[in-house]
Amino acid sequence: xxxxxxxxxxxxxxxxxxxxxxxxxxxxxKPAPTGPFEPWEAPPTLRGFKGGTLWGxxxxxxxxxxxxxxxxYLNPVFASTAxxxxxxxxxxxxxxxxxxxxxxxxxxxxxHAHGIRVILDGVFNHTGRGFFAFQHLLENxxxxxxxxxxYVKGFPLNAYSPHPNYEAWWGNPELPKLRVETPAVREYLLxxxxxxxxxxxxxxxxxxxxxIQDPEFWRAxxxxxxxxxxxxxxxxxxxxxxxxxxxxxxxxxxMNYPLARAVLGFVGGEALDQELSGRTGLGRIxxxxxxxxxxxxxNLFSRxxxxxVRAQMNLLTSHDTPRLxxxxxxxxxxxxxxxxxxxxxxxxxxxxYGEEVGLEGGHDPENRGGMIWEEGRWxxxxxxxxxxxxxxxxxxxxxxxxxxxxxxxxxxxxxxxxGPYLVVVNATPFPFRQDFPxxxxxx
Amino acid sequence: xxxxxxxxxxxxxxxxxxxxxxxxxxxxxKPAPTGPFEPWEAPPTLRGFKGGTLWGxxxxxxxxxxxxxxxxYLNPVFASTAxxxxxxxxxxxxxxxxxxxxxxxxxxxxxHAHGIRVILDGVFNHTGRGFFAFQHLLENxxxxxxxxxxYVKGFPLNAYSPHPNYEAWWGNPELPKLRVETPAVREYLLxxxxxxxxxxxxxxxxxxxxxIQDPEFWRAxxxxxxxxxxxxxxxxxxxxxxxxxxxxxxxxxxMNYPLARAVLGFVGGEALDQELSGRTGLGRIxxxxxxxxxxxxxNLFSRxxxxxVRAQMNLLTSHDTPRLxxxxxxxxxxxxxxxxxxxxxxxxxxxxYGEEVGLEGGHDPENRGGMIWEEGRWxxxxxxxxxxxxxxxxxxxxxxxxxxxxxxxxxxxxxxxxGPYLVVVNATPFPFRQDFPxxxxxx
Numbered sequence: 062x063x064x065x066x067x068x069x070x071x072x073x074x075x076x077x078x079x080x081x082x083x084x085x086x087x088x089x090x091k092p093a094p095t096g097p098f099e100p101w102e103a104p105p106t107l108r109g110f111k112g113g114t115l116w117g118x119x120x121x122x123x124x125x126x127x128x129x130x131x132x133x134y135l136n137p138v139f140a141s142t143a144x145x146x147x148x149x150x151x152x153x154x155x156x157x158x159x160x161x162x163x164x165x166x167x168x169x170x171x172x173h174a175h176g177i178r179v180i181l182d183g184v185f186n187h188t189g190r191g192f193f194a195f196q197h198l199l200e201n202x203x204x205x206x207x208x209x210x211x212y213v214k215g216f217p218l219n220a221y222s223p224h225p226n227y228e229a230w231w232g233n234p235e236l237p238k239l240r241v242e243t244p245a246v247r248e249y250l251l252x253x254x255x256x257x258x259x260x261x262x263x264x265x266x267x268x269x270x271x272x273i274q275d276p277e278f279w280r281a282x283x284x285x286x287x288x289x290x291x292x293x294x295x296x297x298x299x300x301x302x303x304x305x306x307x308x309x310x311x312x313x314x315x316m317n318y319p320l321a322r323a324v325l326g327f328v329g330g331e332a333l334d335q336e337l338s339g340r341t342g343l344g345r346i347x348x349x350x351x352x353x354x355x356x357x358x359x360n361l362f363s364r365x366x367x368x369x370v371r372a373q374m375n376l377l378t379s380h381d382t383p384r385l386x387x388x389x390x391x392x393x394x395x396x397x398x399x400x401x402x403x404x405x406x407x408x409x410x411x412x413x414y415g416e417e418v419g420l421e422g423g424h425d426p427e428n429r430g431g432m433i434w435e436e437g438r439w440x441x442x443x444x445x446x447x448x449x450x451x452x453x454x455x456x457x458x459x460x461x462x463x464x465x466x467x468x469x470x471x472x473x474x475x476x477x478x479x480g481p482y483l484v485v486v487n488a489t490p491f492p493f494r495q496d497f498p499x500x501x502x503x504x
Numbered sequence: 505x506x507x508x509x510x511x512x513x514x515x516x517x518x519x520x521x522x523x524x525x526x527x528x529x530x531x532x533x534k535p536a537p538t539g540p541f542e543p544w545e546a547p548p549t550l551r552g553f554k555g556g557t558l559w560g561x562x563x564x565x566x567x568x569x570x571x572x573x574x575x576x577y578l579n580p581v582f583a584s585t586a587x588x589x590x591x592x593x594x595x596x597x598x599x600x601x602x603x604x605x606x607x608x609x610x611x612x613x614x615x616h617a618h619g620i621r622v623i624l625d626g627v628f629n630h631t632g633r634g635f636f637a638f639q640h641l642l643e644n645x646x647x648x649x650x651x652x653x654x655y656v657k658g659f660p661l662n663a664y665s666p667h668p669n670y671e672a673w674w675g676n677p678e679l680p681k682l683r684v685e686t687p688a689v690r691e692y693l694l695x696x697x698x699x700x701x702x703x704x705x706x707x708x709x710x711x712x713x714x715x716i717q718d719p720e721f722w723r724a725x726x727x728x729x730x731x732x733x734x735x736x737x738x739x740x741x742x743x744x745x746x747x748x749x750x751x752x753x754x755x756x757x758x759m760n761y762p763l764a765r766a767v768l769g770f771v772g773g774e775a776l777d778q779e780l781s782g783r784t785g786l787g788r789i790x791x792x793x794x795x796x797x798x799x800x801x802x803n804l805f806s807r808x809x810x811x812x813v814r815a816q817m818n819l820l821t822s823h824d825t826p827r828l829x830x831x832x833x834x835x836x837x838x839x840x841x842x843x844x845x846x847x848x849x850x851x852x853x854x855x856x857y858g859e860e861v862g863l864e865g866g867h868d869p870e871n872r873g874g875m876i877w878e879e880g881r882w883x884x885x886x887x888x889x890x891x892x893x894x895x896x897x898x899x900x901x902x903x904x905x906x907x908x909x910x911x912x913x914x915x916x917x918x919x920x921x922x923g924p925y926l927v928v929v930n931a932t933p934f935p936f937r938q939d940f941p942x943x944x945x946x947x
Contacts, residue, residue: 096649108647140636142643150636151594157636158649191643193583193593193600196634200585200678204551206539206601221664235643 069178070264070294070313071371072461073131074404074451075411079380080135080159081110081144083414083432084117087160088167093117094158101431105422110144111431115155115164119171128417128444129451132178132294132409134266136380138165141189145380145429147182147268148189148235152253169261178263180294185250185282186272187229187236190220195237209243230272241278250278251285258286264294266374267312271299279311296374300342302361307369314372317408320361321377322346325388327354328399328488330473332392334383337423341382351470351488355477362407362465371461375408377416380429384415384422386440393419397446398488404450405484407465417444457482468502469495478502512621513707513737513756514814515904516574517847517894518854522823523578523602524553524587526857526875527560530603531610536560537601544874548865553587554874558598558607562614571860571887572894575621575737575852577709579823581608584632588823588872590625590711591632591678595696612704621706623737628693628725629715630672630679633663638680652686673715684721693721694728701729707737709817710755714742722754739817743785745804750812757815760851763804764820765789768831770797771842771931773916775835777826780866784825794913794931798920805850805908814904818851820859823872827858827865829883836862840889841931847893848927850908860887900925912940921945 085101087093098112105111115138125133137146140154155165172179188195194207202216212228219226225234241247254265265286270279286293297306299315306312325333326349339345349357362370377399378385389395396419403410414420415432419440422428433439454460463480470476473489476497481504487493528544530536541555548554558581568576580589583597598608615622631638637650645659655671662669668677684690697708708729713722729736740749742758749755768776769792782788792800805813820842821828832838839862846853857863858875862883865871876882897903906923913919916932919940924947930936 094649097651098649099647106647108644110644110647110649112649142636142640142648144644148643150639154596189639189643191634191636191639193585193634196593196632196639197585200591200632200634201551201553204542204549204553205585206537206541206553206555208540 067371067462068292068294068313068368070132070409071368072407072454073178073409074129074454075132075134075180075374075409076125076128076130077134077376077379077411077413078118078136079113079145079414079429080115080118080138081113081146082429083113084121084434085112086114086117086120088116088164089120094160102433105426105429105431107426108144110158112158113431114158114160115168116160119164119168122171122175122177125177126175128448129455130177130412132180132263133172134180134374134411135182137182137184137268142191143189147184148191149184150189150191151193152250153256166261173261178294179261180264180266180296181257181262182268183254183265184268185239185241185254186269187238190235190237192237195220210240210246211237212240230269238272241273241275247278247281251281254282255285255289258289258293263290263292264296264313266316267295267297270297270306270312276305276311279306283311294372296372302364304364307365309366314369314374314409316379316411317361317373317375318343320358320373320375320406320408321382323349323354323357323361324377324399324402326357327351327473327475328395328402329389330395330488332389332395334388334390337383338388340424343382350472351475351486355467355470355475358406358465359467367464370407370464371409373408374411375403375406376411376413377403378413378428380413380425382428383424384413384420384428386416386419387421387423387428391421393440393443395488396440397443398486400443400447401450402486404447404454405460405479407461407463407479410450410454412447417447419443466502468499469497480504510814510905511735511737511756511811513575513852514811515850515897516621516852517572517897518575518577518623518817518852519568519571519573520577520819520822520854520856521561521579522556522588522857522872523558523561523581524556524589525872526556527564527877528555529557529560529563531559531607532563537603545876548869548872548874550869551587553601555601556874557601557603558611559603562607562611565614565618565620568620569618571891572898573620573855575623575706576615577623577817577854578625580625580627580711585634586632590627591634592627593632593634594636595693596699609704616704621737622704623707623709623739624700624705625711626697626708627711628682628684628697629712630681633678633680635680638663653683653689654680655683673712681715684716684718690721690724694724697725698728698732701732701736706733706735707739707756709759710738710740713740713749713755719748719754722749726754737815739815745807747807750808752809757812757817757852759822759854760804760816760818761786763801763816763818763849763851764825766792766797766800766804767820767842767845769800770794770916770918771838771845772832773838773931775832775838777831777833780826781831783867786825793915794918794929798910798913798918801849801908802910810907813850813907814852816851817854818846818849819854819856820846821856821871823856823868825871826867827856827863827871829859829862830864830866830871834864836883836886839883840886841929843886843890844893845929847890847897848903848922850904850906850922853893853897855890860890862886909945911942911945912938923947 099109140151230236459480468476542552583594673679740755902923911919
């Protein structure tokens with residue numbers, strides 16, 4: 062096949078890190094922060110902190126290099142009152158608990174030195190209540206110069222009651238919605254977007270971008286980010302098909318939950334905990350036979366332009382879903398198969414931290430446990446599969462570029478090609494022997 | 505007389521600026537911020553903003569040079585929800601409404617280029633409710649790693665009721681008191697103190713330092729600040745005699761309200777609005793005859809070491825008192841006389857912005873009006889006196905260094921020497937002719 066020139070993020074192996082939970086360390090040669098934090102291995106809580114830092118992520122770059130990781134997606138790192146840091150307090154400061162701006166600087170340097178890109182999580186639809194402009198409005202009411210920064214329905218703000226008198230994300234008073242049509246707000250957010258790209262970040266994952274129902278904002282966002290770095294990656298958190306966002310004027314890609322549903326439906330089979338998935342954004346995942354699965358894939362691969370298909374953030378789970386092994390009721394073989402498929406399909410395979418060692422956990426906050434670093438406690442085999450697939454992918458660039466072509470799809474059995482390669486998948490617990498008519502299917 | 509080597513702040517002419525109210529301007533060549541702000545000349549309100557900026561202060565440096573100013577004392581400039589900015593939200597960011605860190609950088613450059621020093625206002629006893637650590641605690645309760653940053657009596661915090669369950673300045677829930685004995689808090693505050701000195705500030709005015717009842721904190725503060733710049737000036741807001749703070753291990757000086765009371769008592773006479781002063785930290789000011797006045801001065805000048813006397817921030821009014829002309833019921837001659845005395849006594853004469861042009865105003869917020877920039881509306885004569893006295897002081901360094909010696913003090917008449925100079929004061933409305941026996945009084 063011919064090699065297509067691709068952006069770094071097309072087909073790159075992403076690894077998602079939830080910073081409070083990955084590794085706790087101080088700056089090189091200095092002690093780790095002491096908190097007070099909750100114990101690393103205690104069941105995670107909605108409000109508790111375990112004290113992971115960006116210094117810690119940097120210290121674990123060799124682990125990620127060994128795994129074959131090519132890019133990091135960091136859950137939010139800016140100053141926030143929440144352990145997940147989606148309640149932004151200051152968009153221009155890395156959270157001091159994570160090590161502050163110096164720690165992000167260090168992480169970027171170490172990651173880049175190892176060829177690993179880093180994208181940040183941008184939460185631009187709403188702020189936390191602790192954000193400067195909101196606090197200003199809370200204290201000063203209509204006399205605040207920030208009075209047009211939010212959608213206020215009355216003063217004084219009642220920010221600490223269940224019925225806020227301002228627009229908030231899903232009515233949650235903790236998350237007042239920013240008014241992006243106010244020029245100062247828009248300029249502020251675009252300035253933030255540009256600032257961190259110039260700081261060295263390689264792109265943005267955008268939190269709930271569909272809530273900002275102003276395509277011009279996202280077009281301006283793209284111009285600003287790509288103006289600072291034409292190679293920056295912009296990936297939106299859109300849980301469904303996202304044609305509107307992927308025309309080339311807004312995002313490079315979306316988080317490919319539709320693909321996750323398809324893979325889990327095909328690979329999960331009897332093992333899949335449908336009740337558990339049904340209580341999340343994944344929805345109740347219906348089992349799929351190979352042909353239905355392939356049709357879903359073909360739909361996803363044909364509805365977008367090829368560069369979008371290559372750039373889609375293909376994931377199985379995230380901080381917003383139960384963990385893979387838990388969804389599969391502990392079936393490590395199916396977890397390996399699902400992850401293997403991720404690396405063999407077009408798009409950017411994305412692994413949620415700990416997925417590769419079999420971390421378990423149901424709903425938030427259980428799915429955000431402290432990473433396990435003792436090899437002896439890792440679930441055997443999954444990590445080895447990921448590592449092998451990642452290497453294969455690096456050695457064979459057509460696995461990034463070549464389209465998906467179905468060869469065979471019957472019951473639990475699927476065969477497809479990616480350029481010169483044939484992939485055969487057996488999603489049943491039984492041996493599978495089959496001759497395929499490959500005439501014309503391979504180059 | 506012999507010249508004593510003195511620090512820059514000993515006897516320097518300070519000018520206090522309330523940043524929201526001095527001058528509104530954008531960066532050089534760019535438009536001023538548009539707010540929304542309240543009209544510049546409308547009566548100031550407790551919560552309203554007029555949009556003065558540090559760009560604006562920088563633009564008015566030529567005015568200050570012309571007046572003879574040698575140092576600026578800026579009311580707080582860090583991000584805050586209050587127009588006075590004593591409710592700190594972020595100690596490491598200049599308020600964006602003031603122009604942000606870039607505006608302070610610019611002001612420091614312009615001021616320094618004109619030989620004018622700049623000291624900042626440090627509010628370390630308490631924070632605003634919007635401060636990061638407080639918001640963290642408010643949202644997360646005892647699970648926050650900041651749980652030892654305040655004096656919390658119960659969770660959840662009830663921060664928006666009149667009866668906070670945490671220690672607060674004068675019980676005001678808006679101003680939670682920091683727990684400086686927590687090592688992380690102490691290190692944070694000392695880091696802030698050092699940061700801005702290294703940034704280029706020439707010293708700190710400390711807000712309510714007596715509320716931090718831990719002399720070791722202030723000793724560490726001094727070491728940290730003087731370590732960064734041995735010439736930095738540290739002046740505490742202590743409203744009474746301050747022997748404890750002025751032993752050389754904590755502050756260089758205090759805001760000399762006791763001297764203000766004495767000068768106003770002597771010069772104010774019948775004009776003084778005692779009821780008005782009585783409702784402020786000045787207290788009810790009793791009229792003083794010359795001898796009683798001189799005794800007060802002699803007490804203030806003898807109780808501290810000479811370098812402290814020279815460094816005392818001698819003021820008549822501030823953002824915490826009614827304005828001079830209002831206290832004197834509009835008597836501009838007495839205002840001129842009071843200001844003249846300030847420049848002829850040992851210590852650092854400090855003028856509150858607008859005092860020199862006769863700005864009027866009673867209690868907060870009236871005493872914080874927008875500066876008047878139209879010459880035609882200035883009260884005649886006061887500014888010329890200040891300017892003349894400032895020049896005199898610059899030309900005759902003994903006015904900074906020489907001690908005060910009483911020569912004559914009867915009724916409303918006072919004469920004293922400062923080294924080779926004789927000062928004769930007539931605080932009555934009537935002419936005054938008197939021969940003084942100067943034998944031995946002058947060198």
